[in-house]
Amino acid sequence: DTGVSQNPRHKITKRGQNVTFRCDPISEHNRLYWYRQTLGQGPEFLTYFQNEAQLEKSRLLSDRFSAERPKGSFSTLEIQRTEQGDSAMYLCASSQTGITNEKLFFGSGTQLSVL
Amino acid sequence: AQSVTQLDSQVPVFEEAPVELRCNYSSSVSVYLFWYVQYPNQGLQLLLKYLSGSTLVKGINGFEAEFNKSQTSFHLRKPSVHISDTAEYFCAVSNTNAGKSTFGDGTTLTVKP
Numbered sequence: 075d076t077g078v079s080q081n082p083r084h085k086i087t088k089r090g091q092n093v094t095f096r097c098d099p100i101s102e103h104n105r106l107y108w109y110r111q112t113l114g115q116g117p118e119f120l121t122y123f124q125n126e127a128q129l130e131k132s133r134l135l136s137d138r139f140s141a142e143r144p145k146g147s148f149s150t151l152e153i154q155r156t157e158q159g160d161s162a163m164y165l166c167a168s169s170q171t172g173i174t175n176e177k178l179f180f181g182s183g184t185q186l187s188v189l
Numbered sequence: 190a191q192s193v194t195q196l197d198s199q200v201p202v203f204e205e206a207p208v209e210l211r212c213n214y215s216s217s218v219s220v221y222l223f224w225y226v227q228y229p230n231q232g233l234q235l236l237l238k239y240l241s242g243s244t245l246v247k248g249i250n251g252f253e254a255e256f257n258k259s260q261t262s263f264h265l266r267k268p269s270v271h272i273s274d275t276a277e278y279f280c281a282v283s284n285t286n287a288g289k290s291t292f293g294d295g296t297t298l299t300v301k302p
Contacts, residue, residue, distance in 0.1 A: 078232065107288045116193070116279050116292030117233070130289065165232070169288050178288050180225075180232035 076100070078181035080166050086187045087156055094152045095184045099168030106149050107178070108141055109165040110134070117165055123149060124171065156188045191216040191282050195293035203301050204272055210265040210296045212280030222263040223281040223290060224254055233279065239263065250274070275300045 079098040087093050099106050105124050109117035120139070121131045125146035135141075138156075143149040153160055163183040169176050196211040214220065221240050225233040237248025244256040254265045263280060277297050281290040 105288055114294065116281070116294050118292070119289055122288055167233075167288060176288065177235055177238075178233075178290075180234070182230065182232045 078166055078168050078179050080164075080181035080184050082184060083182065084185045084187075086189065088189050089158060090155055092152065092154045093156055093186065094150050095164055095166075095186075096148060096150050097166030097168075097181060098148045099166070100170075100179055101147075103168035103170045103179070104146070105169045105171055105176075106143055107167045107169075108149070108151055109167065111163040111165055111183070112161075120151075153186075156186075158188050161186055161188045191220070191284065191291045193280050193282050193291055193293035195278075195280055195296050197296050198294070199297045199299065201299045201301060202270055205269050207268050208266065208270050208274075208298065210278050210280075210298065212263045212265065212293060214261050214263065214280070214282045216261075216282060216284055218284045221283045222254075222256060223283070224248065224252070224263070224265050225279045225281060225292075226250075227277040227279065227295075229276075236265070236278075270298070270300045272300050272302060274298060 081096045107122040108120040111117045123143040138154045141151045165183045167178045167180045169178050192215045194213045202208045223238045224236040226236050227233045237246045239246045239256045247253045252267050277295045279295050280293040283290040
């Protein structure tokens, strides 16, 4: 169990640029979640996948945001035309369904700063 | 809709003292409840969870929490804290799967020597 890995750890970009983050879940986990966390607040659910299918998206996820999990393994989260309000920590978590007690494992996050 | 209120944003406490971090929730249906801990520069880690059954739940690192349905609370307790318990603690609620949770804004626990 190597844990959930997120890259990059930090990303600084200028307003209007596109950015992409990557999440590698624990290998046997079939569910993958994206959360966003701003300073002083708890994580907010954005979207999740079961295998390669994106099952739910929060209304927080504007049209500028897109997430993929093409082969049911790693996932990417892309933000187009970034805005200063997108500055936040983007967290990824994974879990395995089919067991009674689903447990989330979180990565360390990608800190995005939009200048 | 669900919501979580963590009643204290910061809790300072001396080492070896007991601590309680308070969490209230609102939900129109049955819930699953969780406490997570976040150490600096690390991901969130599950401390404990309530799914059903006994209302007193024991977790890792000596923490426990009690589910109180009538008061819609899920307070976290530890009888004697250590310096290493200094971290951010998040309460979360879900009524479907554990992953799609609503989190509180966190409580910063600072343990002083």
